[in-house]
Amino acid sequence: MERCGLDMVVTALVNDTVGTLAVASLAATRENEDDEVMIAVILGTGTNACYVESIDAIPKWEGPKPSSGKMIISMEWGGFSSPLLPRTQYDDDLDTASVNPGEQIFEKLLSGMYLGDVVRRVLLRLADEAGLFGPTVPSKLAVPFILGTPHVSAMHQDSSSDLQLVGKVLDDVLGIHESSLELRELVVEICSIVTTRAARLAGAGIVGILQRIGRDGIQNSSAVHRKRIVVAMDGGLYEHYPLFQAELKATVAELLGSEFAKNVLIELSKDGSGIGAALLAAAHSRYS
Numbered sequence: 001m002e003r004c005g006l007d008m009v010v011t012a013l014v015n016d017t018v019g020t021l022a023v024a025s026l027a028a029t030r031e032n033e034d035d036e037v038m039i040a041v042i043l044g045t046g047t048n049a050c051y052v053e054s055i056d057a058i059p060k061w062e063g064p065k066p067s068s069g070k071m072i073i074s075m076e077w078g079g080f081s082s083p084l085l086p087r088t089q090y091d092d093d094l095d096t097a098s099v100n101p102g103e104q105i106f107e108k109l110l111s112g113m114y115l116g117d118v119v120r121r122v123l124l125r126l127a128d129e130a131g132l133f134g135p136t137v138p139s140k141l142a143v144p145f146i147l148g149t150p151h152v153s154a155m156h157q158d159s160s161s162d163l164q165l166v167g168k169v170l171d172d173v174l175g176i177h178e179s180s181l182e183l184r185e186l187v188v189e190i191c192s193i194v195t196t197r198a199a200r201l202a203g204a205g206i207v208g209i210l211q212r213i214g215r216d217g218i219q220n221s222s223a224v225h226r227k228r229i230v231v232a233m234d235g236g237l238y239e240h241y242p243l244f245q246a247e248l249k250a251t252v253a254e255l256l257g258s259e260f261a262k263n264v265l266i267e268l269s270k271d272g273s274g275i276g277a278a279l280l281a282a283a284h285s286r287y288s
Contacts, residue, residue: 011281016042016234017050018072019276024232024269026279035265036227039209042273043202043244044235047111050074051209077205078107085109086197090121097144106205110198112149112237118194120147123174123187132183133176140175147173153241156191163188192243199244203251206231210256210264217260232269239268 001008014022021040028035041049053073055065085105094117095101095108108114124141126132133141140146151169158165163184170176170187179187210216215229238245253261269276 011284012277014277014280015048015050015074016273017048017074019274019280020232020234020269020272021050021052021072021276022280023272023276024230024267027269028230034227035230037230037232038213038215039206039229040232040234040269040272041202041206041238042235043111043233043238045111045113045237047078047107047202047235047237048074049077049205049209051213053213075209078104078111080205081105085201090118090125093121094118106201110201112235114149115194115198115237116148116150116152117145119152119190120145122190122194123147132186133179138174138176140173149237150240152191152195153244155188156195157241157243158188195241195244196247199247200251203248204255206248206252206266207255215264217256217263229264231264231266232272233266234269234272239270 001010017040020042021037024040025037028037037052039049039051041047050072052070055061055069055071058071058073061071087105087109091109094114095105098108120141123132124137127137127141151173155163155166155169162181166184166187167179170179170184207216210229233239238248249266252264252266256264
């Protein structure tokens, strides 16, 4: 910045999950002191999560411990991979064709950048092997990322009796000018399957963090926590895709059990990443 002649000082270098957690923590303090913001998740073009960890649980920590005894951990969970993840040939093909093969596997299963292309790949195979759209495969189906997650969201949530919006997306985006109601229903089902998997994986990730910090209702089932856990969410995928949002919450409730799930609030922290970064910078300036 100095070389560019910019008279600026970097006060805080904050990623979006930490910013979201910060602004949600401030809101919780103002609104309900019995709420404890422990986790923040970004579900947008990409995905990540962070959580509040005990400093004693961080073996790599060196130097004086913070007075709070806690540290925010940015998990970079998009890079998680495991043979147990429910991957398909479509996911493998997408990964192979990506700019970073073998990396960000979890992100490629559930973030907004990739869901549309997974759906496209399913449709392309059905068109090629089963003649889904007639004897000729629509040429636009072969174009990577031509079908975006906003298109998937719109088709999945089409509530019209004839699925008119589905037909419009097929026509405008993929050049499929004629589509029967049966075909449109199949497209909606594919969108639902891909989205449901993504939302359930995200929900499972949240429960995994709760388990890590001992707030999943299993490790300490005899203990009664006065404070509710708040999971702060941000990102366009979560904010603008109600069916995704509902499936994620249902998955968390299913895995925790309905009784303990009442102690976990999953709430949107709109624009939390940017506002939170400004909040932390202001706090640093005030106390430094």
